[in-house]
Amino acid sequence: MLGSYRAEILKLRKRSAVWVLFGAGLVLSLIFGYLLPYLGYATGDDNPQTDGVPRAEILRGMLPARVVDNAIGGYPIFAGALALVLGAIVIGGEYTWGTLKTILTQRPRRGTILGAQFLALGTMIALWVLGIFAACALCSVGIAAAEDGSTSWPGVGDLLQGLAGGWLVLMMWCLAGAVLAIAFRNVALPIGLGVVWILGIETLLAGVVSSLLPSLKWLANVLPGTNAGSLVFSVTGMAASDAPPGVRDAVGGGRALLTLLAYCAVFAVLAAWTTRRRDVT
Amino acid sequence: MxxxxxxxxxxxxxxxxxxxxxxxxxxxxxxxxxxxxxxxxxxxxxxxxxxxxxxxxxxxxxxxxxxxxxxxxxxxxxxxxxxxxxxxxxxxxxxxxxxxxxxxxxxxxxxxxxxxxxxxxxxxxxxxxxxxxxxxxxxxxxxxxxxxxxxxxxxxxxxxxxxxxxxxxxxxxxxxxxxxxxxxxxxxxxxxxxxxxxxxxxxxxxxxxxxxxxxxRGEQELVVRATPRDDAQRLLTRFGNVHQYDDTLRVQVDPDRAAEVNRALVEAGIEVSELHTTERALEDIFFELTTAKEKTDVG
CATH class of the missing domain: 3.40.50.300 (P-loop containing nucleotide triphosphate hydrolases)
Structure with missing residues (x-):
């Protein structure tokens, strides 16, 4: 298992597409977490973009105390979509390049290889989460220093809870991308379907359910995006008015955690079952 | 083993x-x-x-x-x-x-x-x-x-x-x-x-x-170039399996019977311009086997 894990890490480490995705997630986090709010803050209370929010309030949102909000606030939607793309390109690439047959004819069993792939993806996503957190922390420290703001940090427990919650959200979407790639033995189709689901269909469903079909609220509340948003809302403890798109208090944090864990388990089992049973042609 | x-x-x-x-x-x-x-x-x-x-x-x-x-x-x-x-x-x-x-x-x-x-x-x-x-x-x-x-x-x-x-x-x-x-x-x-x-x-x-x-490849064949070829092919089937290869006929027959084959062809009024033995190439065997199989399938 260790050898397979090292092989998978080597593949991910040397693949530029992985770093492009990580870079995109990081840059988007900084743009929406710090750059745009700071521009709003710098242009004063009259800026229509700030929608009348006082400058002091905008500044508070960028200080170290709110670093977890900014680091993982975008995970349910845009970083989630990037994580899904990551899962799809890493697993789907084995089919499009035909490399699956090459690695399956080495020594480890199919389940071992798939396990190593998921473990390596989990490791890289943890690095990604830490990288985004570090960049956000640096920005918040810089802004606090420049604007003479408070440099108090969240407690270690809150930090760990926030980062672990963020990791779980990204891992769930990554596994979704992986299982779609295995199902379609492809890269493009899983990415297309997955991204349309995350960015469009879930939001649309939630909107339709809340406005037209309230009796189907239970359905909206079991969707992965809804639970991802609820977990992030729960671990950050942000106010509903500050919540970025996709982050809301639809279900409690405990339920969201269990639902996301269940999704991860279902995706992993489906992937393993399909990989072990199917012919590699 | x-x-x-x-x-x-x-x-x-x-x-x-x-x-x-x-x-x-x-x-x-x-x-x-x-x-x-x-x-x-x-x-x-x-x-x-x-x-x-x-x-x-x-x-x-x-x-x-x-x-x-x-x-x-x-x-x-x-x-x-x-x-x-x-x-x-x-x-x-x-x-x-x-x-x-x-x-x-x-x-x-x-x-x-x-x-x-x-x-x-x-x-x-x-x-x-x-x-x-x-x-x-x-x-x-x-x-x-x-x-x-x-x-x-x-x-x-x-x-x-x-x-x-x-x-x-x-x-x-x-x-x-x-x-x-x-x-x-x-x-x-x-x-x-x-x-x-x-x-x-x-x-x-x-x-x-x-x-x-x-x-x-072990089986040897007689390579025959004769005119008219169709008549020669008909006659040679008396000696063994015959197949065409380019413009020659290949007969699966004991090479010791070459003289007998030659005599039969000449007596039938068929002109023989070439007659020698050859080892079959794998290519011949391959086409023979795969073609025979196709014929069986069609039949």
């Missing part, structure tokens, strides 16, 4: 298509076995089954005494199935490094196989920049990485230039003389004839022959 590969009644069906139909195949230790057949005959499907990539519909398959795809069997088997498939963004060296990680092989062995296939100089270049021949050689290097007892190579000379083909043939022959067992598929008859000890011929999913190359 226990066979390294024992296949009996192997069948693989994809929906309504029978890709492999009751194939029996035996590969003995230390031999270079040629698995010969036209494109689409079922060679690659059979090899995929032997490497555990696909499951047979029915039949029994034993490789190195175990089930294809088992860790112990995979450890002793090196393979290159169809075209060599590697990560295009990685160098040849990194591709081998990660395969070595999967297989638990030392770094030193990577250097050895790169030298063996003459790729050491380009090992640090990206796989995507490799020529078809270099990709093929990297595929063979990957197959040899585990220092396997059994090497399965699917069309290993595909895409190689004549010099590359010669080197590859020499390499495969060396593998055989080192005591390694090689199962090689090819549609290139000359290649199989030059490097294989035994050959199995597959056509339309069915094994039509399995013999030593020498045994297969």
């Amino acid at each position: 226990d066979a390294l590969v024992e296949v009996s009644g192997l069948t693989k069906r994809y929906g309504g298509t029978l890709a492999v139909d009751g194939v029996d195949l035996t590969v003995l230790p230390g031999e270079v076995y040629g698995f010969l057949g036209p494109n689409g005959a079922g060679k690659t499907t059979t090899l995929r089954i032997l490497t555990g990539l696909i499951a047979p519909t029915s039949g029994s398959v034993r490789v190195l005494g175990g089930r294809p795809g088992d860790a112990r069997v995979l450890k002793g088997t090196g393979s290159m199935i169809e075209s060599p498939a590697f990560y295009p963004y990685l160098s040849g060296l990194d591709n081998l490094r990660l395969l070595a990680e999967y297989a638990g092989v030392s770094r030193q062995r990577i250097d050895e196989v790169l030298e063996l296939v003459d790729l050491a100089d380009r090992a640090r270049d990206r796989f995507s920049t490799y020529s078809l021949g270099m990709k093929q050689r990297l595929g063979v290097a990957a197959a040899l990485l585990k220092d396997p007892e059994l090497v399965i190579l699917d069309e290993p000379t595909n895409g190689l230039d004549p010099a590359g083909m010669r080197d590859m043939r020499r390499l495969i022959r060396e593998l055989g003389t080192e005591g390694r067992t090689v199962l090689l598929s090819s549609h290139l008859l000359g290649e199989v004839q030059q490097i294989c000890d035994r050959v199995g011929i597959i056509n339309a999913g069915r094994m039509v022959a399995e013999h030593n190359v020498e045994e297969l």
Whole structure:
């Protein structure tokens, strides 16, 4: 298992597409977490973009105390979509390049290889989460220093809870991308379907359910995006008015955690079952 | 002597298509076995089954005494199935490094196989920049990485230039003389004839022959050039099977009867311009067997 894990890490480490995705997630986090709010803050209370929010309030949102909000606030939607793309390109690439047959004819069993792939993806996503957190922390420290703001940090427990919650959200979407790639033995189709689901269909469903079909609220509340948003809302403890798109208090944090864990388990089992049973042609 | 590969009644069906139909195949230790057949005959499907990539519909398959795809069997088997498939963004060296990680092989062995296939100089270049021949050689290097007892190579000379083909043939022959067992598929008859000890011929999913190359080629024929050819062909069927090859007739008859054949033709008023014995080329046998099979199917 260790050898397979090292092989998978080597593949991910040397693949530029992985770093492009990580870079995109990081840059988007900084743009929406710090750059745009700071521009709003710098242009004063009259800026229509700030929608009348006082400058002091905008500044508070960028200080170290709110670093977890900014680091993982975008995970349910845009970083989630990037994580899904990551899962799809890493697993789907084995089919499009035909490399699956090459690695399956080495020594480890199919389940071992798939396990190593998921473990390596989990490791890289943890690095990604830490990288985004570090960049956000640096920005918040810089802004606090420049604007003479408070440099108090969240407690270690809150930090760990926030980062672990963020990791779980990204891992769930990554596994979704992986299982779609295995199902379609492809890269493009899983990415297309997955991204349309995350960015469009879930939001649309939630909107339709809340406005037209309230009796189907239970359905909206079991969707992965809804639970991802609820977990992030729960671990950050942000106010509903500050919540970025996709982050809301639809279900409690405990339920969201269990639902996301269940999704991860279902995706992993489906992937393993399909990989072990199917012919590699 | 226990066979390294024992296949009996192997069948693989994809929906309504029978890709492999009751194939029996035996590969003995230390031999270079040629698995010969036209494109689409079922060679690659059979090899995929032997490497555990696909499951047979029915039949029994034993490789190195175990089930294809088992860790112990995979450890002793090196393979290159169809075209060599590697990560295009990685160098040849990194591709081998990660395969070595999967297989638990030392770094030193990577250097050895790169030298063996003459790729050491380009090992640090990206796989995507490799020529078809270099990709093929990297595929063979990957197959040899585990220092396997059994090497399965699917069309290993595909895409190689004549010099590359010669080197590859020499390499495969060396593998055989080192005591390694090689199962090689090819549609290139000359290649199989030059490097294989035994050959199995597959056509339309069915094994039509399995013999030593020498045994297969052993039967001698009479080559007859005569006019009118149709009359000669009719008359020669009295002596044995006759088939046309270019503008000659080939008769499967004891060469000692050449004079008798000549006399019969002349007495029938047929002009004989050439008559000699020849050893059959594998190519002839191959077409004879595969054509006979097609005729049987049509009939």
